Amino acid sequence: MTVQMDIAALHDFIEREFAQARGYVVDRVAPMEITVRLPVNDKHLRPGGTVSGPTMFALADVAVYLNLLAMIGPKALAVTTSCSLDFMRKPKAGVDLVAECRLLKLGRVLAVGDVMMFSQGDPAPVARATMTYSIPPER
Amino acid sequence: MTVQMDIAALHDFIEREFAQARGYVVDRVAPMEITVRLPVNDKHLRPGGTVSGPTMFALADVAVYLNLLAMIGPKALAVTTSCSLDFMRKPKAGVDLVAECRLLKLGRVLAVGDVMMFSQGDPAPVARATMTYSIPPER
Amino acid sequence: MTVQMDIAALHDFIEREFAQARGYVVDRVAPMEITVRLPVNDKHLRPGGTVSGPTMFALADVAVYLNLLAMIGPKALAVTTSCSLDFMRKPKAGVDLVAECRLLKLGRVLAVGDVMMFSQGDPAPVARATMTYSIPPER
Amino acid sequence: MTVQMDIAALHDFIEREFAQARGYVVDRVAPMEITVRLPVNDKHLRPGGTVSGPTMFALADVAVYLNLLAMIGPKALAVTTSCSLDFMRKPKAGVDLVAECRLLKLGRVLAVGDVMMFSQGDPAPVARATMTYSIPPER
Numbered sequence: 001m002t003v004q005m006d007i008a009a010l011h012d013f014i015e016r017e018f019a020q021a022r023g024y025v026v027d028r029v030a031p032m033e034i035t036v037r038l039p040v041n042d043k044h045l046r047p048g049g050t051v052s053g054p055t056m057f058a059l060a061d062v063a064v065y066l067n068l069l070a071m072i073g074p075k076a077l078a079v080t081t082s083c084s085l086d087f088m089r090k091p092k093a094g095v096d097l098v099a100e101c102r103l104l105k106l107g108r109v110l111a112v113g114d115v116m117m118f119s120q121g122d123p124a125p126v127a128r129a130t131m132t133y134s135i136p137p138e139r
Numbered sequence: 140m141t142v143q144m145d146i147a148a149l150h151d152f153i154e155r156e157f158a159q160a161r162g163y164v165v166d167r168v169a170p171m172e173i174t175v176r177l178p179v180n181d182k183h184l185r186p187g188g189t190v191s192g193p194t195m196f197a198l199a200d201v202a203v204y205l206n207l208l209a210m211i212g213p214k215a216l217a218v219t220t221s222c223s224l225d226f227m228r229k230p231k232a233g234v235d236l237v238a239e240c241r242l243l244k245l246g247r248v249l250a251v252g253d254v255m256m257f258s259q260g261d262p263a264p265v266a267r268a269t270m271t272y273s274i275p276p277e278r
Numbered sequence: 279m280t281v282q283m284d285i286a287a288l289h290d291f292i293e294r295e296f297a298q299a300r301g302y303v304v305d306r307v308a309p310m311e312i313t314v315r316l317p318v319n320d321k322h323l324r325p326g327g328t329v330s331g332p333t334m335f336a337l338a339d340v341a342v343y344l345n346l347l348a349m350i351g352p353k354a355l356a357v358t359t360s361c362s363l364d365f366m367r368k369p370k371a372g373v374d375l376v377a378e379c380r381l382l383k384l385g386r387v388l389a390v391g392d393v394m395m396f397s398q399g400d401p402a403p404v405a406r407a408t409m410t411y412s413i414p415p416e417r
Numbered sequence: 418m419t420v421q422m423d424i425a426a427l428h429d430f431i432e433r434e435f436a437q438a439r440g441y442v443v444d445r446v447a448p449m450e451i452t453v454r455l456p457v458n459d460k461h462l463r464p465g466g467t468v469s470g471p472t473m474f475a476l477a478d479v480a481v482y483l484n485l486l487a488m489i490g491p492k493a494l495a496v497t498t499s500c501s502l503d504f505m506r507k508p509k510a511g512v513d514l515v516a517e518c519r520l521l522k523l524g525r526v527l528a529v530g531d532v533m534m535f536s537q538g539d540p541a542p543v544a545r546a547t548m549t550y551s552i553p554p555e556r
């Protein structure tokens with residue numbers, strides 16, 4: 001499958017129509033894959049300096065959503081139906097959080113994305129997630 | 140097992156030591172069970188008026204954490220190690236989100252909490268979550 | 279919603295068309311709920327006398343499938359798309375395993391079933407599962 | 418981390434002490450990684466010729482367990498505490514099922530393994546799983 005939206009098109013879409021993804025940076029797009037980075041700031045941190053769980057959930061969710069957009073274009077709004085997350089290590093303080101996402105399935109009604117999250121520059125994953133999206137039928 | 144912290148003690152703990160749980164209200168505590176409510180406001184909403192996924196993740200996470208505190212007291216900090224979530228329906232706009240949590244297991248090193256989430260006043264669940272916490276050994 | 283197939287109809291369907299569910303017993307059917315029991319025998323056990331993980335997965339999967347059948351009748355074949363499982367306690371040896379299932383959602387294309395599993399007669403759950411099924415469109 | 422048990426040692430262990438893993442073949446062992454193959458036969462199939470869900474669950478579970486054994490040796494018995502599975506495609510009939518497993522975490526009390534499953538020779542994954550194991554303390 002070919003990519004429908006490149007990095008510039010995705011950033012443009014975020015700016016115009018996807019307010020909740022502002023602050024995320026798309027670093028790479030390839031067929032069925034995307035890398036999304038969160039420049040971590042104080043509002044993502046817990047006491048102790050670690051990135052919060054909801055911040056990691058949100059990063060994984062945005063990464064899979066942007067991966068879908070990149071592959072099918074800005075059509076009808078896909079909806080998260082289920083997810084699983086595993087938290088393996090504390091993210092490093094003061095370091096961007098990077099999500100490497102891969103679409104394992106892009107079907108007519110369901111898409112499944114797999115995400116591995118890293119503190120930038122450290123190869124040991126801090127968390128993983130799988131997100132299932134339901135793709136509404138086109139009118 | 141008996142409850143170690145009641146509603147007042149939990150609210151007091153949130154106020155003094157658990158900043159990220161401010162804004163949540165504990166409505167009920169019972170052995171191995173808790174009900175936590177999120178008074179929904181604009182910052183929890185997505186365009187279209189629905190409560191965001193990260194907001195539901197955060198509510199489930201806080202509910203299980205407070206359930207643990209209620210049962211074992213404010214000891215060493217438990218850490219979320221994994222979770223699964225299923226999103227069944229759109230939460231209603233302008234309505235509080237209620238998490239009914241039950242600890243399925245409270246072991247020496249692992250605890251498992253099951254959460255059903257509702258738009259207040261509507262019996263159809265909007266989401267469910269299971270959260271596993273790792274309980275660090277006491278020094 | 280009303281039940282389309284009662285216990286007798288489900289047992290009859292298992293006997294005629296659902297070979298992999300033979301050996302399971304439907305103990306109760308209600309709107310959106312079902313109780314399915316597995317009479318445990320040697321082939322379900324691990325060394326040490328406990329029921330195996332795949333046996334618990336299979337029980338949860340069959341329970342949700344039968345719950346779907348009970349509600350929508352023996353139409354097009356639903357397919358498991360994802361599941362999450364948590365194992366809380368060792369099932370007791372020599373005791374039937376009981377799955378109490380509830381459909382949290384029965385949509386046009388997706389159904390979500392929640393299952394709590396018990397060693398018969400013991401109120402502490404041994405495992406829980408959530409299963410998502412994709413319901414193919416009718417021709 | 419270095420591998421404690423190679424392919425021959427794992428096959429020997431399966432033969433002598435791990436009856437429920439008989440029939441599985443370890444194709445590759447590397448630090449924190451393993452490839453385990455299931456030669457599919459009639460007892461793994463559903464009507465229609467596809468591999469059953471419990472068969473895929475069992476393959477993922479065995480793969481993570483053998484990966485743990487390979488890394489820590491045949492010590493105290495680790496126990497599955499939770500898992501998530503996503504089923505993406507029907508496995509091909511008459512083709513071996515291959516699990517490529519990677520340990521994302523190997524802690525003192527918890528290990529997390531990620532598994533991608535394939536019909537041998539086809540690069541599109543049929544299923545993925547994440548398994549969490551609890552490692553009991555050594556006496």
